[in-house]
Amino acid sequence: MKISVRQVSHPDAVRTFDTETLRGQFLIPSLFEADEIALTYSHIDRLVVGGATPVAGPLTLESSKEIGSDTFLKRRELGVVNVGGAGRVVVDGTAFDLAPRDGLYVAMGSADVRFESADAANPAKFYLVSAPAHARHETMKISLEQARKVTLGDIAQSNDRTIYQMIHPEVCRSCQLVLGMTVLKPNNMWNTMPCHTHDRRSEVYLYFDLPQDGRVFHFMGEPTETRHMVIANEQAVLSPGWSIHSGVGTSNYTFIWAMAGDNQDFTDMDMVPMTELR
Ligand SMILES: O=C(O)C(=O)C[C@H](O)C(=O)CO
Numbered sequence: 001m002k003i004s005v006r007q008v009s010h011p012d013a014v015r016t017f018d019t020e021t022l023r024g025q026f027l028i029p030s031l032f033e034a035d036e037i038a039l040t041y042s043h044i045d046r047l048v049v050g051g052a053t054p055v056a057g058p059l060t061l062e063s064s065k066e067i068g069s070d071t072f073l074k075r076r077e078l079g080v081v082n083v084g085g086a087g088r089v090v091v092d093g094t095a096f097d098l099a100p101r102d103g104l105y106v107a108m109g110s111a112d113v114r115f116e117s118a119d120a121a122n123p124a125k126f127y128l129v130s131a132p133a134h135a136r137h138e139t140m141k142i143s144l145e146q147a148r149k150v151t152l153g154d155i156a157q158s159n160d161r162t163i164y165q166m167i168h169p170e171v172c173r174s175c176q177l178v179l180g181m182t183v184l185k186p187n188n189m190w191n192t193m194p195c196h197t198h199d200r201r202s203e204v205y206l207y208f209d210l211p212q213d214g215r216v217f218h219f220m221g222e223p224t225e226t227r228h229m230v231i232a233n234e235q236a237v238l239s240p241g242w243s244i245h246s247g248v249g250t251s252n253y254t255f256i257w258a259m260a261g262d263n264q265d266f267t268d269m270d271m272v273p274m275t276e277l278r
C-alpha cells in the first residue's frame with residue numbers, strides 16, 4: 001500500500017498557479033496500479049482517495065502513520081465502487097461480491113478489509129474514498145438499482161444525465177460520506193453546469209468510461225477565477241469547498257462524486273449565476 005499527502009491550498013494562492021502546480025495540487029493522476037492500493041491523503045476534510053487493483057492475489061487495507069490508528073478504519077468510514085471487472089471485498093470475514101459499478105459502504109471499526117478480483121485477466125478496480133467517522137453504521141452493499149436516482153439536464157444543453165446517489169441518508173447511513181455516480185447519456189458532455197460551490201463540504205470526482213484518447217476539461221476555482229485541468233480516463237480531481245467543480249468531455253463519460261464535511265444535504269449548494277463566472 002502506498003499513500004501520498006496533499007496539503008490544502010488557499011484560493012488566493014491558486015490564482016497564481018501554473019498548469020503543473022495546479023495539477024500537482026488537485027489532480028490524482030494514477031489510482032489503479034496492478035497489485036497495489038494507491039492512496040492520496042488530502043487535508044481537505046481529511047478525505048483519503050485511491051484505488052485497490054488486485055491482480056495476482058488479494059490486497060489488504062493497511063493502516064499507516066498518516067492514518068494514526070492501528071487499523072485504517074478505526075476512526076474512519078469507507079466508500080468503495082468497483083469500476084473494473086467483477087470482484088469481492090471481504091470485511092472482517094464477510095464477503096461482498098461486487099459486480100462492475102456496485103458500491104459498498106464499509107463501517108467504522110472494520111478491522112480486516114481485503115480486495116479480490118474474480119478474473120486476473122479482467123481485474124476489479126475498487127475506487128476508494130474514506131472520511132473520518134465518529135459512529136459505526138453497518139456495512140452495506142449498494143447496487144445502482146438500490147441507489148436514489150435523480151435525472152437532470154437535457155440534450156439541448158448537452159447535459160442529460162442520471163445521478164445515482166449511493167451513500168446518501170435515504171439509501172445507506174454514514175457519518176460524513178455522501179457518494180454516488182453520475183452517468184451522462186450518449187451525446188451529452190457537460191456535468192454540473194450551471195455550477196455550484198458548497199463551502200460546508202469538500203468533494204472529489206473520479207472520471208471514467210472515457211476512451212483512451214478522450215479527455216474531460218474540468219473547471220475549478222473560485223467562480224470569478226476559474227481554471228481548467230485536462231483529465232484522462234480514471235483520474236480523480238480534488239475540489240475544496242470554495243471551488244466550483246464542473247466539466248465538459250470530448251465524449252460522454254461517467255464520474256463518481258464523493259463529499260464529506262459539515263452536512264450530508266446533497267441539495268445544499270450555492271448555485272453560481274452564469275453571469276458571475278469568469
Ligand atoms: O451531475 C451532477 O450535476 C453531479 O453529479 C453533481 C455532483 O454530484 C455534485 O457536485 C454534488 O455536490
Ligand SMILES: [Zn+2]
Binds near residue numbers: 196197198203245
Ligand atoms: Zn458539488
